[in-house]
Amino acid sequence: MASAPDNDKPRRLALISSKGTLDWAYPPFILASAAAAMDWEVAIFFTFFGLPLLKKDLDPKVSPLGNPAMPMKMPFGPEGFQQINWPMPNILMANMPGFESVATGLMKKMFKNKGVATIDELREACVDMDVRLIGCQMTMDVFGFSREDFIDAAEIGGAATFLAYAADADVSLFI
Amino acid sequence: MIMAEFNIKHTLDCSGLLCPMPVVKTKKTIQTMEIGEILEMIATDPGAMPDMEAWAKQTRHELLESRDEGGKYRFFIKKTH
Numbered sequence: 001m002a003s004a005p006d007n008d009k010p011r012r013l014a015l016i017s018s019k020g021t022l023d024w025a026y027p028p029f030i031l032a033s034a035a036a037a038m039d040w041e042v043a044i045f046f047t048f049f050g051l052p053l054l055k056k057d058l059d060p061k062v063s064p065l066g067n068p069a070m071p072m073k074m075p076f077g078p079e080g081f082q083q084i085n086w087p088m089p090n091i092l093m094a095n096m097p098g099f100e101s102v103a104t105g106l107m108k109k110m111f112k113n114k115g116v117a118t119i120d121e122l123r124e125a126c127v128d129m130d131v132r133l134i135g136c137q138m139t140m141d142v143f144g145f146s147r148e149d150f151i152d153a154a155e156i157g158g159a160a161t162f163l164a165y166a167a168d169a170d171v172s173l174f175i
Numbered sequence: 176m177i178m179a180e181f182n183i184k185h186t187l188d189c190s191g192l193l194c195p196m197p198v199v200k201t202k203k204t205i206q207t208m209e210i211g212e213i214l215e216m217i218a219t220d221p222g223a224m225p226d227m228e229a230w231a232k233q234t235r236h237e238l239l240e241s242r243d244e245g246g247k248y249r250f251f252i253k254k255t256h
Contacts, residue, residue: 034198039202122195
């Protein structure tokens, strides 16, 4: 809606979301909603492991593996206890059953305590503000998704669709 | 210090919310307002100070004043278009 008063073309942001874990789901949705709030045009192209972020039942998990710098903090207990950085060796995380869901639960709780919006809320804000959410057709074919798996607001396209949009973008980011 | 008094028509409380929700909610509220009306927005995230300045610059709504009240930040925004 309301663009700048002097009919300048609005700025444009083109994002590629390629990773579907909880931690990697945040940056595209945060940037997209902030840009849309500034009256920018925004599109996110969801490809490879980013594609499930368009699913109706959104349930991203955090993978502690491959995140060696990830601080593990407890979202409960006295403040001193909450400030402790728990060392989490990869060998332990790789072998302990259920560790992923524990880490996901801890991160979600910590985010909630601190006042971070959920991925659902941010995605809804993006839909509200007319952010274009483009699902990658090729990824759908490879992983066996169908149109019905995704939210109604999603559109389906390929690399050419994204590039045609990004060609006129002021900011383009691969996430 | 004498602070300006504004004719506030709308108030939005973003206390406890982190980036990007204060700017997202500000935009949504501005959309419902008439041109010339003033919004008072309250936030507790220190990041809201630089973010609201950037937001106003991009959207060209007028940030009349930002107040740092120690842990609480108060913004007065005039809808310009």
